[in-house]
Amino acid sequence: MGAPRRREPETEALGTPVVRDEVAHEPDLDPDPDPDDAPEPRNPTxxxxxxxxxxxxxxxxxxxxxxxxxxxxxxxxxxxxxxxxxxxxxxxxxxxxxxxxxxxxxxxxxxxxxxxxxxxxxEAKGFFLLGIWTSLIYGGVFLLSVIVRRPLVGVIWHLVNGEGQAWRRDVAVRRAFDIASLAWVVVFGARFVVQRWLYDSVYADTWLGWVRIAMGVPLAAVAAAVTVWAVRRSRRSEARPQEVEPQDRPHSRRAR
Incomplete structure (x- = not known):
């Protein structure tokens, strides 16, 4: 092997000799990354x-x-x-x-x-009997949740996302989730009324299955759109003062 080649100094514009190091520099890696910088895991919706x-x-x-x-x-x-x-x-x-x-x-x-x-x-129509009665049950549960002022859409959404139930004190947010829950009441109620009538009619074998398909995903998509609107309304409310109910407001002290 031959002798190592001597490195010649380079000269910059001002005449000062500068020796260039040929060793490639590795990017600086933080040995102790800050755990606060890690992205927070997203809760499943x-x-x-x-x-x-x-x-x-x-x-x-x-x-x-x-x-x-x-x-x-x-x-x-x-x-x-x-x-x-x-x-x-x-x-x-x-x-x-x-x-x-x-x-x-x-x-x-x-x-x-x-x-x-x-x-x-x-009978083939018996295949749809469970769905007919579950629609009645689901619709009744959603309607009852609105009556007791705990709209089920809001309860489920905040429960799944681990956000608690403090949202019910905001009147505007609760009204939005009332509307979303009532949208599901309409969907389930329409399914029960129409399909239950068809089940007892002479058109059961001909139309019940097709009506079940038509009232499935399309109607659910409409109710889901109302649900998305209610969730966005809830998010926007976080950036403004809440309108609480009269019973939740602190009683004003009588001036002495």
């Missing part, structure tokens, strides 16, 4: 708990499969098998993607119960 928009849409797949299979084949057993198989595929697909387990299992259980009712009644 109610929509996240339900699997997001794909989870909501996927939950309606077994119903669509049952309705289409019944319309094409006209065989109750074949329609039940197709609906349950599609529910299994949806649950497996969501689990393979690492999504929440609870919505997938809940959806599978719901389809299994609907299929059992249809098999026991021996």
């Amino acid at each position: 109610l929509l996240d708990q339900m699997g997001g928009i794909p989870g909501i849409v996927a939950s309606g797949v077994p119903v669509v499969v049952f309705v289409v299979a019944q319309a094409v084949a006209g065989n109750l057993v074949a329609s039940i098998v197709a609906a349950v198989a599609s529910a299994l595929l949806v649950a497996g697909w969501r689990l393979a993607r690492g999504e929440a387990v609870q919505p997938a299992l809940s959806g599978l259980l719901g389809v299994a119960v609907c299929a059992f009712i249809a098999w026991r009644t021996g």
